[in-house]
Structure formats: C-alpha cells, structure tokens
Amino acid sequence: MDKPPLSAYYAHTGNRPDGQDWQPLKDHLTSVAQLAQTRAQAFGAEDWAHLVGLLHDLGKYSQAFQKRLQGSNERADHATAGAKVVVDHIVEIMGPQFLPLGKLLAFAIAGHHTGLANGIDEGQERSNLKQRLALEFGKNLPVLDELWRQEIELPKTLRIPAFKPHFPQGKYTNFGLMFFARMLFSCLIDADRIDTKNHARSTDGKAPLATNFPNIAILQVQLGQHLQQLAKGAKQTDVNVLRQHILTHARQQAIKPRGSGLYSLTVPTGGGKTLTSLAFGLDHAVQHQLRRVIYVIPFTSIIEQTADVFRKAMGDHKDAVLEHHSAFDREKLPEEIKTTSKPRQADYRDKMRLTMESWDAPIVVTTAVQFFESLFSDRTTQCRKLHNIAGSVIVLDEAQTLPLKLLRPIMASIDELALNYGCSVVLCTATQPALKDSDEFHNGFSRVQEIAPNPKEIFEKLRRAEVQDLGVQSDVQLVAHLRSYTQVLMIVNNRRHARELFDGIANEDGAYHLTTSMCAEHRSEKLTEIRQRLKDGLACRLVATSLIEAGVDVDFPTVYRAEAGLDSIAQAAGRCNREGRRLLADSQVYIFQSPDWKAPPELAQLAAPMRSILRNHEGDVLAPEALKSYFQQVYYAKGADLDQHQILNKIRITEGCDFPFQDIARDFRMIDSHMLPIIVPFDDVANDNLKLLRHLPENMSVGKIAQKLQRYVVQVPERAFVQLLKLGAVAVVAPEKFGNQFYELVAQSLYSPIAGLNFSDPVAMSAEAAVF
Structure with a gap:
C-alpha cells in the first residue's frame, strides 16, 4: 500500500510512503483542544478554547481534503466548516441569544491560517465572516463525513468567563468581547502550530519541543544577588543612596495586594528605573503567581542595551531574557551549544524560534510597536503570543512617549489586560503623564498605585x-x-x-x-x-x-x-x-x-x-506638578484625536460581535511612515559580511550574517528609497538567493563620515550618484 486509505482521516502527512506516520485527524484535534485549553487557563476560558481546538480543522473530514493530502491539487477549504458548526453548536446548547458569542469562536476558527477577518464589511485579502458562514456544504464547501460526530465529542455546556465591565457605565463594553476573541484566536494559533510542529519532529525521530526555562522565582533570587553586588561596589554618594532607597521601597510595594493591577513608577532620569522596575516585576510575579515580566521599550535604539543589562543581571540564566525586535536573535548560539552536534544546534534554534513567536520566556524585552500592534493585529504571526501576555507583569518604559493619536485604544488595552487577564501594568516614566481619573482625564486609569517613594521629593533631590x-x-x-x-x-x-x-x-x-x-x-x-x-x-x-x-x-x-x-x-x-x-x-x-x-x-x-x-x-x-499640568493641557487640546481613527467607536457601535478586525489592524499603526533599510558598507566588518551574503557558504546561516549587518543599516522613507534605487545608488544584494530582501548602498559618496546618508536632497543625490 503506497498511501493510507481514503476511508481514514488524517490531519498531516509524514515521511513514510505507506502512511504509517501520518497524523490521524482525531489525534490532532484532540491534542490542539487540550493545548488550547491549557493556554486559556490564565484568563478562565478553558472550555471555549477547548471547543475552538476541537473544531478548527473540522473541514479535513472531507474526501476533498484527504485527496489533497495524497497529492491532489483540488481546492479544499478546511477552516470554514468548523466556524459554521461552532456557531450552530453554541446556539443549540446555550440559546439563540448567544449567537454573537458563537461568532467570536467562528472568527478564530475561520482565520486560523489566513488571519482575523472583518465581521460584515469588505476587507482586504480575505472574505468577511458573514460570507464565510453563508457558504453551504456540498455547494461552496466540501461535504463532511459524519464520522466526525463519532470521533469528536462536543461539550454540552460552557462556563462563561466572569468578565468585568471595561469602563464606567460600560461605555466600551464591546472592547472586552473583541479582546476575548483575539485571546481565543491566540490560544488556537499557538496550540495548532505546536502540535503540527511536534508531529513533524516525531516523523524525523525528534522529541517534542520544550523551552524549559528556569522558574521565575530562581530569576528573582539571581537578580537579588546581582543587586547586592552592585550595591557593594558602588560609592556611597547621595545619588547612589537615593537610588538604593527607591529600589528598596519599590520592592516593598511588590508584595502588597494587587488592587487594580495598575501601577506607576515615577522617577526622574538617573534614578535607576530600569533595574528597579525589573526587581519590582520579578518580586511581584513571585508574590502573586504571575508568569513573566514583559518590558516594553519605546525605541528600538535602546532595546539591545536594556536586554544586555537584564542578561548581565541574570548571570547563568541569561537565556531566560528574550529580545523581540529582531528575527535574527534566534540564530544566536551560546558558546556551550556551538561545540555540540548539529542536531542539538537545530533543536536550540527550534526552541528559540518557538520562544520568539509565542513569548514563552520568563523575561521578554520588546518594543511598544511590537507589543501594542500585536494587541490590535489581525495576523496569525503577531497574535500567536497574545495569550502569554495574560498573567504577566508589564512594564511600559517611558510611558509618556505613547502616540497621542492612539492613546485611547492603548489605554483601553492596558485597562483590559489589568481587569480581565490578570496583568499588573507599571507605567514607568520620568515624566508621568496625566492619565488617571484623579488627573481629570475622562475615563482615565483608576486606583493607580505609585511604587516610588514620594516622587515630588525624589525629583527635587535629583534635580x-x-x-x-x-x-x-x-x-x-x-x-x-x-x-x-x-x-x-x-x-x-x-x-x-x-x-x-x-x-x-x-x-x-x-x-x-x-x-x-x-x-x-x-x-x-x-x-x-x-x-x-x-x-x-x-x-x-x-x-x-x-x-x-x-x-x-x-x-x-x-x-x-x-x-x-x-x-x-x-x-x-x-x-x-x-x-x-x-x-x-x-x-x-x-x-x-x-x-x-x-x-x-x-x-x-x-x-x-x-x-x-x-x-x-x-x-x-x-517638577511632577508642572509635567502633570502640561499633559492635562495636551490631552484636553487633543480631545477626540486621542483616537484619531475612531477605533474604539467602531468597536462600540458593532452589533452582534461582527467586529471589523481587518479595519482595526489597518488603522492601528503606531508609525505612519513606511521606512526601508539600506545596508551601508561603513567598515571592513560590513564589507566582509556583505561579501559573505553574496557568496553564502553552505554551512553558514543567513540570519547570522544579517544580524551582524543590522548595525550597518540606515532606515529611509519609501519615497527616498525608490529615488535612490532609480538612480542606481542602491542595489539589491544577491537577488538570486534572497530575492529583494537586502539592499546595499553602492554610491558610497552619498554617505558622509560627518552626517551619514544623504537622502533628503534629490538634486544632490542625483549629482553624487552620477559621479559615482
């Protein structure tokens, strides 16, 4: 027998021609349901995630899809079937009034490969949910084999999570429902990808992936030892004494009851905010059984140095710190891995890839763009990690830099994470914005706990x-x-x-x-x-x-x-x-x-x-009171522009949970201008790595080279990039290998040792490129 019979149903193929290592569909659905259920425990939605997992690949119970597994080119939509069935099942066991909640599950199932769609409005790239649910079995969709009802047992009841209202008077109640759909989507994506990856590993004779990070309590002890060493080596200046006082006071606040889950750390520049906030985060996570610390930084230019500070503090546990700003970090190999076998190196890279995509690490250092755009994204890759944000300490460094045009949606997401997903959020800043109800900011944060000792006095001492x-x-x-x-x-x-x-x-x-x-x-x-x-x-x-x-x-x-x-x-x-x-x-x-x-x-x-x-x-x-007055004036003047694209209003007026997920993702862009990278051959290191890129050795990873070239990149606006390309001043590197992934500055006269790359003067660009 060359292939398994069509009377059996499979989720994925294997390596053996007789099909003995193919994954039975029942096993995949059951495994994904269990994995999704585990991931939803942090926010009390295990039943819902389990059901989504059971039905996500229901469409594979069709001859059309099984023929596709055996090599047929026949199109077989396998996601819509589960979306239709889950809506019907919710209505059947809970009543027609719960149809909107059924749609939340349908969004996740229908989009588990293509991404979250709009509910009823036309979107880009994919059909809206209404269109998908209107498809008919045997007409627009493959007919399902009734065997699925014997192999998959659907639950008869579902426990509804106890969500708290989002804002006073329920002004943005729908925001919580929209957020819940994203979290279920995240649980499903992560569970499906892990089970699929583990099946592929098993066919290659490999064990399932496991990250095996140290317990967060171990990291807390390690940081405590590091801070003691720093204190011993520091001179007893007035500034260092004050920094130690701030650190000690903040750590004492960490073990107090959570309250609203919203905190502020208001300390001026030079007061030791970085390590103080990490210490608070780890202490607080251990005390309240939270899962990780997520450190959100506004600027990519300082994320590496912050992550390096944390790694140094973690000592032998430095791998517990994940940077998520570069896809190339996963290619790094620790010294102890470099000398081992290639299979172990490959396992390490798989582990780091899993960590990067799912944020399954005790300490995550990321950018504000990555963090908040993921919370409003429609893409599977960005949404996969969202469930791991639940039950975390989130430190928002330089909170005053949050973009004003998106401030309201950002605040809504922070409030939602604290209210319904067990997060503790620290607004860490030297210039605390006036975002609290007590600051006369309408629907601002309430019951925010300050963890710095007497900010006014500290500011005066550190002036x-x-x-x-x-x-x-x-x-x-x-x-x-x-x-x-x-x-x-x-x-x-x-x-x-x-x-x-x-x-x-x-x-x-x-x-x-x-x-x-x-x-x-x-x-x-x-x-x-x-x-x-x-x-x-x-x-x-x-x-x-x-x-x-x-x-x-x-x-x-x-x-x-x-x-x-x-x-x-x-x-x-x-x-x-x-x-x-x-x-x-x-x-x-x-x-x-x-x-x-x-x-x-x-x-x-x-x-x-x-x-x-x-x-x-x-x-x-x-001083704090002056900065508070400043932000009050700014926010009052901005008014409705604090939600420039009316994202919250689109969510609020949505009926029946038909949320416009694609439109929201399109509108929530923290950076408007589209910047493109150009590699500058600035020194011998850059030139050597560009040569390696053009003539890549078989045993060398492109990611490793690209990582080194990151320090030689200049980001330019798309219009200037197109102009430089048109002039021949920029050329693609090794397109036969990497397509249009890498671009190099070839008109080196455009790069000044004094001012860098000239891309703002088209006349000068044309003249210098012509000379070149």
Whole structure:
C-alpha cells in the first residue's frame, strides 16, 4: 500500500510512503483542544478554547481534503466548516441569544491560517465572516463525513468567563468581547502550530519541543544577588543612596495586594528605573503567581542595551531574557551549544524560534510597536503570543512617549489586560503623564498605585539642571552659542537643521554631529569619542536630533533644545549634569524657537502647552506638578484625536460581535511612515559580511550574517528609497538567493563620515550618484 486509505482521516502527512506516520485527524484535534485549553487557563476560558481546538480543522473530514493530502491539487477549504458548526453548536446548547458569542469562536476558527477577518464589511485579502458562514456544504464547501460526530465529542455546556465591565457605565463594553476573541484566536494559533510542529519532529525521530526555562522565582533570587553586588561596589554618594532607597521601597510595594493591577513608577532620569522596575516585576510575579515580566521599550535604539543589562543581571540564566525586535536573535548560539552536534544546534534554534513567536520566556524585552500592534493585529504571526501576555507583569518604559493619536485604544488595552487577564501594568516614566481619573482625564486609569517613594521629593533631590527660555534664536545666534561653550549639546527637530548648524561649527575644536542618517555602528563610534572627550574635559560641541534623548548616556554642562513637548525638554535635561557632579547654577538647559526651521505639526502642537508651563509655572518646570499640568493641557487640546481613527467607536457601535478586525489592524499603526533599510558598507566588518551574503557558504546561516549587518543599516522613507534605487545608488544584494530582501548602498559618496546618508536632497543625490 503506497498511501493510507481514503476511508481514514488524517490531519498531516509524514515521511513514510505507506502512511504509517501520518497524523490521524482525531489525534490532532484532540491534542490542539487540550493545548488550547491549557493556554486559556490564565484568563478562565478553558472550555471555549477547548471547543475552538476541537473544531478548527473540522473541514479535513472531507474526501476533498484527504485527496489533497495524497497529492491532489483540488481546492479544499478546511477552516470554514468548523466556524459554521461552532456557531450552530453554541446556539443549540446555550440559546439563540448567544449567537454573537458563537461568532467570536467562528472568527478564530475561520482565520486560523489566513488571519482575523472583518465581521460584515469588505476587507482586504480575505472574505468577511458573514460570507464565510453563508457558504453551504456540498455547494461552496466540501461535504463532511459524519464520522466526525463519532470521533469528536462536543461539550454540552460552557462556563462563561466572569468578565468585568471595561469602563464606567460600560461605555466600551464591546472592547472586552473583541479582546476575548483575539485571546481565543491566540490560544488556537499557538496550540495548532505546536502540535503540527511536534508531529513533524516525531516523523524525523525528534522529541517534542520544550523551552524549559528556569522558574521565575530562581530569576528573582539571581537578580537579588546581582543587586547586592552592585550595591557593594558602588560609592556611597547621595545619588547612589537615593537610588538604593527607591529600589528598596519599590520592592516593598511588590508584595502588597494587587488592587487594580495598575501601577506607576515615577522617577526622574538617573534614578535607576530600569533595574528597579525589573526587581519590582520579578518580586511581584513571585508574590502573586504571575508568569513573566514583559518590558516594553519605546525605541528600538535602546532595546539591545536594556536586554544586555537584564542578561548581565541574570548571570547563568541569561537565556531566560528574550529580545523581540529582531528575527535574527534566534540564530544566536551560546558558546556551550556551538561545540555540540548539529542536531542539538537545530533543536536550540527550534526552541528559540518557538520562544520568539509565542513569548514563552520568563523575561521578554520588546518594543511598544511590537507589543501594542500585536494587541490590535489581525495576523496569525503577531497574535500567536497574545495569550502569554495574560498573567504577566508589564512594564511600559517611558510611558509618556505613547502616540497621542492612539492613546485611547492603548489605554483601553492596558485597562483590559489589568481587569480581565490578570496583568499588573507599571507605567514607568520620568515624566508621568496625566492619565488617571484623579488627573481629570475622562475615563482615565483608576486606583493607580505609585511604587516610588514620594516622587515630588525624589525629583527635587535629583534635580540637576535649570531650564530657561531664550525665545526666538536665529541660526547665526545658535552657532554663536555653540562656539561660546567648550562643552555643549544642541538638539533640534530635524536632520537638515542639525546639519546646517553643524556646518557652522565644523571647523571648531571638538565639533560633532549625530543623526539617524548614520548607521548604528557609526553613531556608536562617535558616542565613544564624545564620552571620552567629556570625561577628559576636552572641547566637545555636539549638534544632534532627538535620537540623543532616547536613553543615550552623555553628560554635558550646557544643553540647548529646540521647542518641543515638555516631556522632550525633560529628556533633553537628562543629558545635562547627568551624574550630578556640577552645581545647579552651572547646569543650564536653554529652550529656543527657530524662525527658519518650523517644528513638525505634531511637535508644534505640543510646544504651545510647553510654553504655557514655562510662562506660568513657578519653580522647577520639570517638577511632577508642572509635567502633570502640561499633559492635562495636551490631552484636553487633543480631545477626540486621542483616537484619531475612531477605533474604539467602531468597536462600540458593532452589533452582534461582527467586529471589523481587518479595519482595526489597518488603522492601528503606531508609525505612519513606511521606512526601508539600506545596508551601508561603513567598515571592513560590513564589507566582509556583505561579501559573505553574496557568496553564502553552505554551512553558514543567513540570519547570522544579517544580524551582524543590522548595525550597518540606515532606515529611509519609501519615497527616498525608490529615488535612490532609480538612480542606481542602491542595489539589491544577491537577488538570486534572497530575492529583494537586502539592499546595499553602492554610491558610497552619498554617505558622509560627518552626517551619514544623504537622502533628503534629490538634486544632490542625483549629482553624487552620477559621479559615482
């Protein structure tokens, strides 16, 4: 017998020609149901996830699909059958009033390969759920063999999870139902992918995948030991004593009752927020039996350094820290793995791939874009990990940077995670936004617990600079200011302005320029030089864009900042007298307005309330009460624009749970501009790895090379990318191997050792590319 008989039903094929290692469909459905049920335990929806798992591949009980397994090209929709049956079953056992809840399960089943669809409106790429449920067996769908009723036993009752209302007066009640559908979808996707992967491994003679991370209590002990070592090695300065006080106080709050599950850690720059928040997270997770700590960072430029700090703190358990910002991390092999057999190396990569896709790790470090876009996504790959967010401590670093246009939906998701999914959320910030009900923010967060000791007092003790408003300053005046100081930092709002100012001081001693037009390796080289000159007391005049505010550790005596939001001013002030070695009077932050370079519209809107604070607030304009007043003005002025695309309204007015999942995913984009990467051959390391990419050895992973090239990438807007490609200044690397995955800058004259890649001036780009 070459293939198994069509009288039997299978989910997946195997390696043996006689079909003895094919996976029986009943086994797959039962296994996925059990795995999905386990994943839903964290939010009390085991029955619902189990039912979704049982029915997700029901359409494989058809001759059409079984013929497809045996090599037929016949089309066989195997997802819609389960979606139709689950709706009918819910109505049968619970009554017609529960039809909307049946649809929530149908969304998950119908989309477990293609993604969540719209309920009734037309979407892109896939039919809406209404169209799918209208398909008929024997007409639009393959006929099901009634054998499924003998092999699969459906439950007669379902326990309804005890959801709390989302906002007062149930204003956004539907949000909770929409969120529940996503969580069920996540449980199903993860369970289905794991069972399918394990079947494939078994046919290859491999054991099922297991991550086997250390218990979170072990990590808590390890961090405690690391913090003790740091304290022993630190000098007993006033700042270090205060940092230790903040740490101790926060850890004491971790063991108190959860309450609302919402916390704030309000500590100014330099107060040790990073390790304090991790310590709180691990202590709190152990005390309240939570599963992991998820650390959400606003900027990709600092995620690696934060993850490295955590890995160092974890010592021998460093693999317990997952970075999710690069698909190449999974290719990393620890030293102890590199010398072992290839099968073990392959198992390690499979384990890391599973961890990356499902967030099955005790400590996850990710970006705000990855975290929140996943919560509103319609894609299987992004939604797979959502169930593992339940029962977690979530630390939102620099919470004030959350995009205003999506603030309301983001707040709704935070509230939902805390209310119904057992999460504790920490708003960790040096400039606490006014998002609480007590801040007169309508439908804001309620019962938020502060875990820092007396933020007002801490801010006063850690105050290191004075802020002054210079008013309007021409470029001539700004250049004069730069020349008048030996060590000075000037931050402006766009790359071209930074370059103009730098050109004005280029011949001065210690003149430097930093911009995102430089690759990361280039910026790192410059920062190393800058820090050393500052340390040695040498001349250092730096003109930069706001990238310098994203967690970059530099310490200038004088800082100039172009008008922006008060939170940006606070971040700029964090680069002034950072270590507290100078007197307050000798540490100045000057705010200026440029008549020649208008701020982008978004920043201009934030500058108005900032100016109001500068005019009307007595004392320290960066004190908590001043920042609170600033954010109140910003949020009041924005109003409905805090949900620019009316995402919450679309959810609220949806009837019968026909949620527009695709439309929501399309509208929830934290970054509007589409940026594309270009690899810059900046040094020998970049050139050597580009050569390897063109002539990839058989025993080398492309991911390993791509990881090294990450530090040589410059992200450019799509329009500029197209122009560079058209001019021949950029070329695809090894398209015969990788398609259009990698692009290299070949017109190297466009990359300046001073300013990085020139992509904003089409005339100059054309001229320089032509010379090349």
